[in-house]
Amino acid sequence: RFFARALNCEGSDEPCETCPSCLQDLGDHSDAIHLIRPTGVDIRIDQIRSLIEASRYRYGGDRFKVFIICPAEAMNEQAANAFLKILEEPPPRVVFGISTQ
Numbered sequence: 001r002f003f004a005r006a007l008n009c010e011g012s013d014e015p016c017e018t019c020p021s022c023l024q025d026l027g028d029h030s031d032a033i034h035l036i037r038p039t040g041v042d043i044r045i046d047q048i049r050s051l052i053e054a055s056r057y058r059y060g061g062d063r064f065k066v067f068i069i070c071p072a073e074a075m076n077e078q079a080a081n082a083f084l085k086i087l088e089e090p091p092p093r094v095v096f097g098i099s100t101q
Helices: 002-008 020-025 045-055 077-088
Strands: 033-036 065-069 094-098
Touching (some): 002 020, 002 065
Parallel strands (some): 065 094
């Protein structure tokens, strides 16, 4: 999340935590940062399809939309295959992050 906030910070290369972007990204309802976590045992294809749909919409001018998959190894085979497709041709201003925690 630190990297995701740094991408959109209006104040510096690190999250200043005072600009409007940083303050919004600290909240739970940020449109810039999306955490994809397992529902139950694994991350399922419907969650990745929702990610793909959400990635199509621009967010706030030059700001980045960041999707963090946490933990990546929780994706089932169908979800992983769908995720690979979006990685091949990601939308502009979209960043994908993978976490092992």
